[in-house]
Amino acid sequence: xxxxxxxxxxxxxxxxxxxxxxxxxxxxxxxxxxxxxxxxxxxxxxxxxxxxxxxxxxxxxxxxxxxxxxxxxxxxxxxxxxxxxxxxxxxxxxxxxxxxxxxxxxxxxxxxxxxxxxxxxxxxxxxxxxxxxxxxxxxxxxxxxxxxxxxxxxxxxxxxxxxxxxxxxxxxxxxxxxxxxxxxxxxxxxxxxxxxxxxxxxxxxxxxxxxxxxxxxxxxxxxxxxxxxxxxxxxxxxxxxxxxxxxxxxxxxxxxxxxxxxxxxxxxxxxxxxxxxxxxxxxxxxxxxxxxxxxxxxxxxxxxxxxxxxxxxxxxxxxxxxxxxxxxxxxxxxxxxxxxxxxxxxxxxxxxxxxxxxx
Amino acid sequence: xxxxxxxxxxxxxxxxxxxxxxxxxxxxxxxxxxxxxxxxxxxxxxxxxxxxxxxxxxxxxxxxxxxxxxxxxxxxxxxxxxxxxxxxxxxxxxxxxxxxxxxxxxxxxxxxxxxxxxxxxxxxxxxxxxxxxxxxxxxxxxxxxxxxxxxxxxxxxxxxxxxxxxxxxxxxxxxxxxxxxxxxxxxxxxxxxxxxxxxxxxxxxxxxxxxxxxxxxxxxxxxxxxxxxxxxxxxxxxxxxxxxxxxxxxxxxxxxxxxxxxxxxxxxxxxxxxxxxxxxxxxxxxxxxxxxxxxxxxxxxxxxxxxxxxxxxxxxxxxxxxxxxxxxxxxxxxxxxxxxxxxxxxxxxxxxxxxxxxxxxxxxxxxxxxxxxxxxxxxxxxxxxxxxxxxxxxxxxxxxxxxxxxxxxxxxxxxxxxxxxxxxxxxxxxxxxxxxxxxxxxxxxxxxxxxxxxxxxxxxxxxxxxxxxxxx
Amino acid sequence: xxxxxxxxxxxxxxxxxxxxxxxxxxxxxxxxxxxxxxxxxxxxxxxxxxxxxxxxxxxxxxxxxxxxxxxxxxxxxxxxxxxxxxxxxxxxxx
Numbered sequence: 001x002x003x004x005x006x007x008x009x010x011x012x013x014x015x016x017x018x019x020x021x022x023x024x025x026x027x028x029x030x031x032x033x034x035x036x037x038x039x040x041x042x043x044x045x046x047x048x049x050x051x052x053x054x055x056x057x058x059x060x061x062x063x064x065x066x067x068x069x070x071x072x073x074x075x076x077x078x079x080x081x082x083x084x085x086x087x088x089x090x091x092x093x094x095x096x097x098x099x100x101x102x103x104x105x106x107x108x109x110x111x112x113x114x115x116x117x118x119x120x121x122x123x124x125x126x127x128x129x130x131x132x133x134x135x136x137x138x139x140x141x142x143x144x145x146x147x148x149x150x151x152x153x154x155x156x157x158x159x160x161x162x163x164x165x166x167x168x169x170x171x172x173x174x175x176x177x178x179x180x181x182x183x184x185x186x187x188x189x190x191x192x193x194x195x196x197x198x199x200x201x202x203x204x205x206x207x208x209x210x211x212x213x214x215x216x217x218x219x220x221x222x223x224x225x226x227x228x229x230x231x232x233x234x235x236x237x238x239x240x241x242x243x244x245x246x247x248x249x250x251x252x253x254x255x256x257x258x259x260x261x262x263x264x265x266x267x268x269x270x271x272x273x274x275x276x277x278x279x280x281x282x283x284x285x286x287x288x289x290x291x292x293x294x295x296x297x298x299x300x301x302x303x304x305x306x307x308x309x310x311x312x313x314x315x316x317x318x319x320x321x322x323x324x325x326x327x328x329x330x331x332x333x334x335x336x337x338x339x340x341x342x343x344x345x346x347x348x349x350x351x352x353x354x355x356x357x358x359x
Numbered sequence: 360x361x362x363x364x365x366x367x368x369x370x371x372x373x374x375x376x377x378x379x380x381x382x383x384x385x386x387x388x389x390x391x392x393x394x395x396x397x398x399x400x401x402x403x404x405x406x407x408x409x410x411x412x413x414x415x416x417x418x419x420x421x422x423x424x425x426x427x428x429x430x431x432x433x434x435x436x437x438x439x440x441x442x443x444x445x446x447x448x449x450x451x452x453x454x455x456x457x458x459x460x461x462x463x464x465x466x467x468x469x470x471x472x473x474x475x476x477x478x479x480x481x482x483x484x485x486x487x488x489x490x491x492x493x494x495x496x497x498x499x500x501x502x503x504x505x506x507x508x509x510x511x512x513x514x515x516x517x518x519x520x521x522x523x524x525x526x527x528x529x530x531x532x533x534x535x536x537x538x539x540x541x542x543x544x545x546x547x548x549x550x551x552x553x554x555x556x557x558x559x560x561x562x563x564x565x566x567x568x569x570x571x572x573x574x575x576x577x578x579x580x581x582x583x584x585x586x587x588x589x590x591x592x593x594x595x596x597x598x599x600x601x602x603x604x605x606x607x608x609x610x611x612x613x614x615x616x617x618x619x620x621x622x623x624x625x626x627x628x629x630x631x632x633x634x635x636x637x638x639x640x641x642x643x644x645x646x647x648x649x650x651x652x653x654x655x656x657x658x659x660x661x662x663x664x665x666x667x668x669x670x671x672x673x674x675x676x677x678x679x680x681x682x683x684x685x686x687x688x689x690x691x692x693x694x695x696x697x698x699x700x701x702x703x704x705x706x707x708x709x710x711x712x713x714x715x716x717x718x719x720x721x722x723x724x725x726x727x728x729x730x731x732x733x734x735x736x737x738x739x740x741x742x743x744x745x746x747x748x749x750x751x752x753x754x755x756x757x758x759x760x761x762x763x764x765x766x767x768x769x770x771x772x773x774x775x776x777x778x779x780x781x782x783x784x785x786x787x788x789x790x791x792x793x794x795x796x797x798x799x800x801x802x803x804x805x806x807x808x809x810x811x812x813x814x815x816x817x818x819x820x821x822x823x824x825x826x827x828x829x830x831x
Numbered sequence: 832x833x834x835x836x837x838x839x840x841x842x843x844x845x846x847x848x849x850x851x852x853x854x855x856x857x858x859x860x861x862x863x864x865x866x867x868x869x870x871x872x873x874x875x876x877x878x879x880x881x882x883x884x885x886x887x888x889x890x891x892x893x894x895x896x897x898x899x900x901x902x903x904x905x906x907x908x909x910x911x912x913x914x915x916x917x918x919x920x921x922x923x924x925x
Binding site for chain 1: 378379382383386537538539540541542545546549565568569616769770771772774775800801803804805807808809811812816819820
């Protein structure tokens, strides 16, 4: 050991006052920021925060769901799936007919996210079930999901720090996003800084989201609009051959784990007949895919509702061949509410446990 | 391990703790052991190369300082160092090209067989070894250091990967003296680390990660404004990356009581190219000045001491800057960059030779800013050469000066250049790196807390860009 | 070094710098005027000054000592020359 005289480190008191003061200021700054950023009047003036996922729509939905739960308690029912669910299920319209049949209200949230792969959706169901304990999850799937290889989206969803944290892989970054509004708003700031064009698009779309996750105001129809025929023709060409993607199917099986106490319903999201019935081969494969989805539902012991778009929806109720417009969504959601309500009343679907009395 | 990683923080903390506990006589050995451990953590092969070059240079140094054939020893020592350096440097340049040629002919994974990686830090410690040999020869070293101290001079881990290039006499004197770390040195070291992290993580990583991947590959895909903007962003990114690294290692070294040279001194405030090279990577430019420029200039001036000696006006700056280009790499773009920089310096020599000198700091402010803008603009043009192969650089400039397209870059990351400019401005006004230490305690504490918060938040986003100069 | 010699050296240096480097014999060059940091001289000029010192004053200042610390003013140059005259010089150049 060095002697006093030979010592290298020769500190004199007082020592570290600036450091201590800066730590105190830092703690104060962070605490103030966390409080302020949780304050509703300020939040309403800021863009939606980010959870660091590659899908900004996912982040928006997570935030809106959070706000809903803070304001009125966790939702009774979640709708999950891709953009077809996002565009096609109006929570209020669903609840309207569901209540008519069952006499009970279901507060619902539309968690449809653009590009959500079915196995990513299965992961998200686990996460949301744990965080919000909904009594019912209605998962919208279509044969379109089983055709496309969603590999990249799968990676994007599961490699995010917050998603990894939520699925049991503790990591500091994920914990920070979960616990800290400052971090979430910082991530949103980085979007503003690094990708202003995307930021502008997202900010424009943010205003369209309702508190229940649905977007109204989608009008028009590419099916009936002659100006969009060429684009629709390209989409049709891409969807002509329904080939089954076994990898997607097996990942769905793996990812989906029913949560005790949560009623899960699988519903076929309709596709315009332009896609399904173009040729004999396409129609046969379509039916095959429907039966695969049915088989999946049976194995997982969840109720499957097959849609009937030809009878439910007319051509002018489709925005394009995959997505309903607002009128189509209204109609389909009411139909779905009746079907689910009837199934609950008949006992085919276990009744959700938490109800709101009829006003 | 990267100096920006948690293992490195742990490594430094452990070394520091032992360092403070050990008696003075053992401290250098501890640093040497730690430095080799650091090198081995990257690759044991690199450590072996370093060891061999250390032993060879030490022996050559003893010979150069001795009475028997010192010039031969000097030549052998410098020759050996340059040969080893050139071998690895040319391998790093040629082997990827040979590999892809062989792969094209059907060889299976030729890169693995041929692969020779550039040992970390070799470009830096080679220059230091050569400086040592020259100082030994000139009798400037005095009593030869011990092998351990010399080995530590080359291997010292804070500066191993990317400098600064330290002068042997100054550094060895520090190793020979007792070292004290008091409150002030601790504060300055900590301050440098925080400043370095801000530069690297908040400024450099943001700018460099945002650069379009093809901006220096396919410039025709972008408008002239985009090219100019991203070139500027690249310059700021490169500067903050390297300056940030230097500040961090200076800070780390300060905890050990060892002072490292400042490599950067507000280079974007330079009013002449001579000033630029005293402000940008100054440890390298001083090495080139001492080893190439001045010796060549003296040689030429002794034949003709006149100011208008043409050979002296042209050759020393060209030789020094071409050597700098070669040091960065064997690719044509580095030589093109060196040539252009040499021409800039040559032009200033012509001015110095033919016109009365003037005090730059006494010029009217607007003239100083104009000079700065001129130097900055021409330096950016040279940066373009540094970043691209000459044919691509040609297309870059054609596109830039054809004023084609008015599309603005779709990014706001340029805003982070503002803190970079502010840091430099404050330091320039104060005259050194430690401007903020003169502020009041509450102001210092507030700034420190903001800096730490920014570093913390910024490090939560994407993976950082590697330190660029580690590649040389 | 004697005072007279020191004064002579100082004067020689000032004359050379004002006449050849600054190119203005009337320039009021102060002994403590910052030459390098003020931007008045650069590496090109320093090399000339070093050779002048070597050939006219007989003192070789090593290349590694031609820095801001030793060459930034007349005072510093003279101090460095005095050190060189007092002790062993840089014995060899390659």
